[in-house]
Amino acid sequence: MNPALSQLKPYPFERLAALKQEVTPPAELKPIMLSIGEPKHPTPAIISDALITHLHHLATYPSTRGLPELRAAIATWLGWRFQLDRDGIDPETQILPVSGTREALFAIAQALIDPADRPLVMMPNPFYQIYEGAALLAGAQPFYLPCTASKGFLPDFDLIDEATWRRCQLLYLCSPGNPTGAVMDQASLQRLIALAEQHDFIIAADECYSELYPDEQRPPVGLLQAAAAMGLEDYRRCLVFHSLSKRSNAPGLRSGFVAGDARLIARFFAYRTYHGCAMPLQHQHASLAAWQDESHVRENRARYREKFKAVLEILDGVLDCHQPEGGFYLWARTPEADETSFVRELFAREHLTLLPGRFLSRPAIDGQDPGRGYVRIALVPELADCVEAALRIRRFFASR
Secondary structure (H helix, E strand, C coil), rough: CCCHHHCCCCCCCHHHHHHHCCCCCCCCCCCCCCCCCCCCCCHHHHHHHHHHHHHHHHHCCCCCCCHHHHHHHHHHHHHHHHCCCCCCCCCCCCHHHHHHHHHHHHHHHHHCCHHHHHEEEEECCCCCCCHHHHHCCCCEEEEEEEHHHCCCCCCHHHHHHHHHHEEEEEEEECCCCCCCCCCHHHHHHHHHHHHHHHCCEEEEEEECCCCCCCCCCCCCHHHHHHHHHHHCCCCEEEEEEEHHHHHHHHHEEEEEEEECCCCHHHHHHHHHHHCCCCHHHHHHHHHHHHCCCCCCHHHHHHHHHHHHHHHHHHHHCCCECCCCCCEEEEEEEEECCHHHHHHHHHHHCCCEEEEEEECCCCCCCCCCCCCCEEEEEEEEHHHHHHHHHHHHHHHHHHHH
């Protein structure tokens, strides 16, 4: 058995279930779950209709590289969305459809890490736990980059010394961030690209929240966009991961793509050929319909804006939180340092589930945990449930 399996930490939702164990919430209150980032808006009909239309492909093996027309649609979308140059990105060599970004973010470490030299895999802290598990099972050591309020919830790369950079083989980035919603600007991305070139590591940018943002005139910048703007038309050392789960409310479709450096895509393709995880053809046709339509994405953003506005008005003066730059989470500071007790008591009294911040973070070198004293609130249900949840939180504080 792989000895690295013993290093895996319990998943956040396992810990949450244990926290709620033996607690009986009020039966008269409808349960509301704001703990998991599973979109509850309806999946657009253009996606489900395309899926049903192509169900006859159940009798066909899909290819690892995916349909040429799907890769072409993704290339067109990337070029439009991230202002890439005239030639944009090559759908033949720089794009690979994947069965959701969770699988691909994990697999990329297995494909690209050389465990011989005690490598580091860097990641933001707090973070999506797949990054940590991917590093451990690839034979690397996770290195946590604290994302605190004093730094705008973004990693502070100035804290990393030369020796540490030399050990880094892969750096996971998440912008807009999970759970904080923080967005890295173009200058910071370009500085990180320069560091990758200087110290010979790869950037894996998880951009699955990139299409959820409050201002239609200010979409978050992407890693490929930053690379192209500095003249790196081959996107060397850069990979981006995009998904339809959040953008198109299709988490069950398990559809996304990885794009960037053709050399790295070729290595990842070879790995996936053996991995056996090609996206089913009917899912590819549904994905093609999704990437070719922006109207449902704009409508989706409008619904999240409505929820943030309503919830933040109710929570004003109750919880320390603000409108994020992207994503659908509120990263809220709790009045006491032990956010786990706060979450447990809120569940017991209001039948409302949030996620403790420390379930998404690790203690830093100085012993401080950037998740301590925070909760993640996922505004994924419909508006009425989000409003009801905010009213329950307000009532909870009033009754204390």
